[in-house]
Amino acid sequence: MDLRVEPWQRPAHHATGREAVAMLVAFAGDDVLTELALAGTVPETAPVDALNVHLHRYAEEPEWIDGFRTGPLRDLAAQQLPDLRPLDEATCCYTIRVAVQDPPDLAHLQLAWQVAASVARAGAVAVLDVYAHDWFPGEAVAALDAHRPFVPMREISVVAEAESVPGFGHPVHTRGMIKFGRPDLVIGVPEDQIGDAATILNQLGRMLAEGEVLEPGQDLRVEGKRVLTVVPYRPGGRIPDVALIDDGLLIVDAAS
Structure with missing residues (x-):
């Protein structure tokens, strides 16, 4: 029986030269x-050389650690x-970061999550997906199945600002x-x-996760009739700043 962990595929992958980065923070007491020990839990293509795991102690970096558990993230x-x-009582955290150039598959995400699962099984109480702004109880991360299928919307968030x-209206955007390695929308x-x-x-997030590319000036047809246009996202004037981690693309009606 073949128990190898297959990499999550990007069937529509297009090279862009952009960097894909995953960062998780696991809090522990x-x-x-x-x-x-990662053998048998990540794909053979997992970029282990790009993995960076670092321990941060509250006694040494209190403001940095509290930055993750106060304000909007709290x-x-x-x-x-x-x-x-348990989050408030945590006295340290581990940052788990993997950065790769233009990945043809998503083994770097599988690697990051399996490291987080290892830390959670060892006693981490909560894990923050820094770029998607999602929190997970330690037990949930510890129970992750290395052979689970790829579900794009578990890796990103769609946020509607109140x-x-x-x-402009209500900003709705991805994180x-x-x-x-793609811009937020x-x-x-x-x-x-x-x-x-x-x-x-x-x-659109699913398309980009699978490797598609959106370019400024590109038209998109949705619901069979509505036409949208992709333009650069440049906050200012009537365009609100939604504090994206990296760059973004604005989706507007073609007539705008």
């Missing part, structure tokens, strides 16, 4: 990781974790496309179109 943690006390911006819509906008971004 102590220095829990004594060894990192608000998200309150929604996504069953109990904030505040409407005059002349986490840097994990695929932004669209502005009236409140009653937020759901439709999220569906569009989910579809």
Whole structure:
């Protein structure tokens, strides 16, 4: 029986020269990781040489660590974790970072998550996906199956901002496309179109995760009739700044 872990595929991969980066932060009550055994849990193509795992102690870097568990990220943690006390009591964290150039598959993501799973099995209480802004209880990460299929929308987030911006509408945008070496996507819509906008971004996010490329000036036909255009995302004026990690693309109606 072949128990090899197959890499998550990008069937539409196009080379872009962009860097794909995954970064996870695993919080623990102590220095829990004594060894990192990855054999049989990651694909043979996993870029182990690009893996960087670093221990941060609260006694040495209090402000840096608290930056992840205060403010907006804490608000998200309150929604996504069953109990904030273990996170608050954590005295250290591990950063898990993998950066690769223009990957033809997604073994770098599998590698990052398997390292996080190892730390979680050793005692980490919570894991933050830094670029997607998603929190996971330690037990959930510890239980990840190395052979699970790739689900794009578990790797990125689609966020609808509550505040409407005059002349733009409610910003709806992705977070986490840097994990695929692709720009995040932004669209502005009236409140009653937020759901439709999220569906569009989910579809486009999947395409980009699988390796497609969107270019400024490109037209997109959705729902069989509506035509959208891709333009550079440049905050300023009526275009709000949604604080993307990297660069972005704005999706507008072709008539705009």
